[in-house]
Amino acid sequence: MTSHPVRSIRLAALTTTTAVATAAAVAFLAAAPASAHDNLLDTVPAAGETVTTVETVSLTFSGELIDFDETSFAQVRGPDGLYYETSCSTVEINTLNTPVALGEPGTYTVAWNALSSDGHPISESYEFDYAPTPGAASTLGWNVPACRSDEERVQPGAAPTTAPSESANVSPIPTPADTSTGAPDDTGEGAAALIVAGGVIVTALVAAVVWFRRRGRSVR
Structure with missing residues (x-):
């Protein structure tokens, strides 16, 4: 008769223990994927560092990165808002390397994205001077990053290339040749005609004078 209360107590205790264990397991399983993400361990240049020369931006992670279709990359942007990567990033086990050629002095921003060893993407950014x-x-x-962009990559600061002007391809128009010795001069012809006409008039006058003189003598 007194065994029923004991069984009820034991059953309640067992149920409570099972519920606690189940909750703990669920909490553990929910936290496991998040804790498996890789972490950024080191950067070159370091965040906030001032450097005089940089050829490669290197990011080192706590686990091996998944190198799939350029899903792990870094973009380096200068104080002018342009990008300074010279080619796409490469993955070497747990290190992400991005070659760069920097421009003017100032603050540069490194924005990176990496595919963690557990298959989850992680991303962040930092700055150096x-x-x-x-x-x-x-x-x-450059106007766009070295990779992961469908736009045409151009350098806005480059001098524009000018196409040769049309005048450079047009042959010069020949100037008229000097024809003063070949073609007759209208002015010379006019002067000659006046001289001839004057000679005719003078000859006519002389002939008239002679005729009048002879006529006068015959009358006497």
Whole structure:
């Protein structure tokens, strides 16, 4: 008769224990994928660092990255808003390398995305300062990143290439040749005609004078 209360107590205790264990298991399973994500361990250049020269931006993670269809990459943007990667990022086990050629001095931003070893993407960004030595060459930036962009990649600061003008392809028009010795001169012809006419008139006058004189003598 007294065994029923004992059984009820034991059953309640067992139910409570099972519920607690189940809740703990669910909590553990829910937290497991998040804790499996890889973490960024080191960067070159480091966040907030001032450097005088940079050829490669390197990011090192706690686990091996998945290199699939350029899903792991870094983009380096300068103070002018342009991009300074010279080619796509490459993955070497747990390190993401991005070759760069920086431009003017200033603050550069590294925005990265990596495919963690558990298959989950992780992303973040940080900044570093670039202070090149005097006389260092400055590279022109690009309007879009080196990879993962469908737009045409151009350098807005580059001098425009001018096409040859039409006048450069047109043959010069020949100037008229000097025809003063070949063609007759209208002015010369007019002067000659006046001289001839004057001679005729003078001859006519002389002939008239002679005729009048002879006539006068015959009358006497």
